[in-house]
Amino acid sequence: MIVPAVAREEAGDDELIARWQSGDERAAAAIVERHAPGLARFAASLGEWEHVEELVQDTFVRAFESFSTFRRESSLRTWLFTILRRIALDRRRSERRRREVSEVTPDQVATTFGALDSLVAEETQRSVEAAVRRLTRMQREVFNLRVSEGMSYREIADVLGSTEGAARVHYHNALRAVKEALDD
Amino acid sequence: MIDCANVRIREALPEYIHGQLDIRQRLLVQAHLAGCDACSAELAVLERCRAVMAATPAVDTARIVAALPAPRSGHGRLDPSQPPASAATLHIGGGRTALWQRPAWRAAAAVLLMVGAAGVLVMRGGQWPTSERAFWGGSVAAGTASDAGDSSLLASSDVGQAPRVPLSLGGGLSDLSDAALSALLNEVDDVEALPLEEPAPVATFMVTDLSGAD
Numbered sequence: 461m462i463v464p465a466v467a468r469e470e471a472g473d474d475e476l477i478a479r480w481q482s483g484d485e486r487a488a489a490a491i492v493e494r495h496a497p498g499l500a501r502f503a504a505s506l507g508e509w510e511h512v513e514e515l516v517q518d519t520f521v522r523a524f525e526s527f528s529t530f531r532r533e534s535s536l537r538t539w540l541f542t543i544l545r546r547i548a549l550d551r552r553r554s555e556r557r558r559r560e561v562s563e564v565t566p567d568q569v570a571t572t573f574g575a576l577d578s579l580v581a582e583e584t585q586r587s588v589e590a591a592v593r594r595l596t597r598m599q600r601e602v603f604n605l606r607v608s609e610g611m612s613y614r615e616i617a618d619v620l621g622s623t624e625g626a627a628r629v630h631y632h633n634a635l636r637a638v639k640e641a642l643d644d
Numbered sequence: 645m646i647d648c649a650n651v652r653i654r655e656a657l658p659e660y661i662h663g664q665l666d667i668r669q670r671l672l673v674q675a676h677l678a679g680c681d682a683c684s685a686e687l688a689v690l691e692r693c694r695a696v697m698a699a700t701p702a703v704d705t706a707r708i709v710a711a712l713p714a715p716r717s718g719h720g721r722l723d724p725s726q727p728p729a730s731a732a733t734l735h736i737g738g739g740r741t742a743l744w745q746r747p748a749w750r751a752a753a754a755v756l757l758m759v760g761a762a763g764v765l766v767m768r769g770g771q772w773p774t775s776e777r778a779f780w781g782g783s784v785a786a787g788t789a790s791d792a793g794d795s796s797l798l799a800s801s802d803v804g805q806a807p808r809v810p811l812s813l814g815g816g817l818s819d820l821s822d823a824a825l826s827a828l829l830n831e832v833d834d835v836e837a838l839p840l841e842e843p844a845p846v847a848t849f850m851v852t853d854l855s856g857a858d
Contacts, residue, residue, distance in 0.1 A: 516703050610658055639686070
């Protein structure tokens with residue numbers, strides 16, 4: 461049976477990288493379109509509301525300049541998340557904005573995620589955001605990667621430079637804290 | 645809110661909401677949720693959180709693509725028509741290393757060669773040709789061995805580890821006295837190059853499926 465082209469699976473990341481290295485610019489666009497949304501969400505979860513696009517762009521530029529060092533020990537997605545997190549941490553250190561997340565006002569959040577109001581009741585949105593904001597930085601990152609991005613503990617450990625066991629502990633501590641906050 | 649004691653189900657809930665479970669695992673989770681209020685409540689919390697956190701800030705992907713560097717010509721290109729490069733350059737461009745060039749496979753191949761050579765020596769243990777007996781207790785005169793093929797086999801095998809002793813041609817094993825024969829056999833037993841037992845089979849690795857939930 462002949463499988464029509466539209467039914468074939470999308471090209472994997474390895475194939476797209478190889479195609480780009482051979483000069484196919486459409487492969488680069490496919491990589492960016494595939495991974496930009498997840499990176500943008502992750503950047504937002506790190507508190508980088510005002511610099512999301514800049515962070516995502518810097519991440520892709522660094523990645524495309526460094527594909528020769530990408531050893532495929534983890535997935536491309538994990539590697540990109542690792543790069544973005546490192547850039548965000550460097551930016552935070554240089555600008556000394558460690559408390560920015562806790563200073564975000566509900567209005568700012570509403571502006572950034574304006575389209576969300578039509579999907580989730582405003583009260584639910586505020587309560588969940590407040591609960592997540594009360595987590596420690598590590599708990600928040602682990603919880604976001606697990607719940608929002610569906611990453612495994614192995615992938616989370618790779619992104620954060622931690623261990624699977626630590627990621628599991630942080631996740632369950634975060635989940636317990638969020639449940640208690642939502643119950644209040 | 646009391647947590648369910650079924651850790652396996654609770655650990656699977658994030659994968660469940662992301663559709664990452666296979667059909668069997670999904671049905672198991674659904675069956676559990678139908679009878680567990682705690683897990684149903686936890687699932688609801690996760691889905692609420694995901695809905696809020698899944699809001700994606702808009703980014704201009706076209707502008708990002710325009711800012712990307714151009715691929716460097718001739719650097720790291722994957723050209724399947726070309727033979728594999730040396731191991732020192734294979735990692736450039738992130739190309740996959742050929743199986744035969746990976747250090748682990750090279751080591752395994754070397755071990756197999758040595759085991760095979762040792763196995764050949766063991767198989768020939770009861771029938772030492774004259775030239776081979778001479779290796780252990782005499783001297784060799786070039787071109788005089790009647791079974792030169794066995795000599796060449798010895799030469800190609802890894803017997804370089806055996807102790808070098810003066811070699812001489814002599815008669816067959818039946819010409820040796822009991823004491824000399826016993827001494828010869830003791831020398832053979834002492835040589836580390838000859839394994840005293842059958843070589844162990846090469847280890848194989850099997851991947852077991854650990855994903856099933858009861």
